[in-house]
Amino acid sequence: MLATTTRLLVAVTGALSLTGTIAARSSEKPFDPDFAERLTTMQESLIENEVTGSNIILVGRDGELVHRSVRNSGRQGDRDITEETLFPIWSMSKPITIVAMMTLHEKGLFDWNDPVSKYIPCFADLTVRDGDTIRPAKTPLRVIDLMTHRSGYAYYPTFPGVPPRHDQPQQSQTKFKDLQEFCELAADHPLEFDPGTDYVYGINQAILGRLVEVLSGRPFGAYLEEAIFEPLGMTDTSFVLDEERRARFQPLFVNIGDLKGYTNLLDELNYDPDSRAHFGGEGLVSDPDDYARFCEMLANGGELDGRRIITPESIETMTTVHSEDIFPELMPGMDMGFSVFVIADPERDGTNAPEGVFGWSGYHNTHFFVDPETRTYAVFMSRSRDFNFDIPRMLRAAVYGDPSSN
Secondary structure, three states: OHHHHHHHHHHHHHHHHHHOEOOOOOOOOOOOOOHHHHHHHHHHHHHHOOOOOOEEEEEEEOOEEEEEEEEOOOOOOOOOOOOOOEEEOHHHHHHHHHHHHHHHHHOOOOOOOOEHHHOOHHHOOOEEEEOOEEEEOOOOOEHHHHHOOOOOOOOOOOOOOOOOOOOOOOOOHHHOOEHHHHHHHHHOOOEOOOOOOOOOOOOHHHHHHHHHHHHHOOOHHHHHHHHHHHHHOOOOOEOOOOHHHHOOEOOEEEEEOOEEEEEOOOOOOOOOOOOEOOOOOOOOEEOHHHHHHHHHHHHOOOEEOOEEOOOHHHHHHHOOOOEOOOOOOOOOOEEEOOOOEEEOOHHHHOOOOOOOOEEEEEOOOEEEEEEOOOOEEEEEEOOEEOOOOHHHHHHHHHHHEOHHHO
16 A cells, blocks of 8 residues: 555656646735646546545635546446535544634633543543553643643544444444543543643544533534534534435445455444434544535634634634644654644645645545645545545645645
């Protein structure tokens, strides 16, 4: 797989060298005329090299959709992407949960350094795994620790929402009746380190979902609908799949070891309409146009179509770095803000994207980034396993052009 993805990146950057760069990083000037060709070259390469099946890219700038391209594989078991197609966005749920928390912070309902136990008492007496022993945590778990993946909670095979390996049993949110029950299990689980002292990617947004419920007095999904989805016109984003929506769910392309093909049998989360265990780290289903509206709001300083969701100051807070060089081999040049990557070292990133660009990805290869300086965003959606770290780099490289031509 590594050799394949290396060839893909070379293919895209090779196309870049023929087409130049964006004319200027000013929001008053258009993209260079060849950026669309770079994007479609990327899409076709991913299908040809069996990294993804059918896929779609949307790019917006200054409140306008400047590019939309669909590439369908036409292969048996795949389904053509249409305006009705739905995707599981997995960890692209995280920035939505973060924005929900920002709305509550703007209302003055909590402080970042508040102990989580102030609102969810079961987190009062946490423990830490220290070698072969379990000891009391030396520091309290704070709200900001959950926002930044500095809580000490990782992902665990016994917890739902953990992307399972193809040879492991599937996990399901049906294990829990609601988020409070999930929190009680998490509170009994030893942390990897004392809260606030290190970084590890983990289950934090599931806990934040319960915190949203406590602070707002509303079920988590209902609060997202009222505070984010309805104001932004995100009509197809939800934690549930009823019969009609499940018929629109994109099949999963699997290319792992000896497994290759398309299936509707590996949803991994069940998206049950009757469930109240809605996980803010991985549980949402959306479509490209909905998520593009979310990105456009972020690119526009927290406002869209006259509806303000959060302030520009909240976006600055979201993108303030709390952990440096989070995955140095897989995501070089990337730091971590509030559950979004932030480009800190453009030279190491190597895509010509500037410092300050932020975004995140989802387990089934959904990806986005936002450039607040030029009010640009890009969304890529497919449904495939395994996760591929090169795709978001390819997306940025295709949008921004060849670094060597600067």
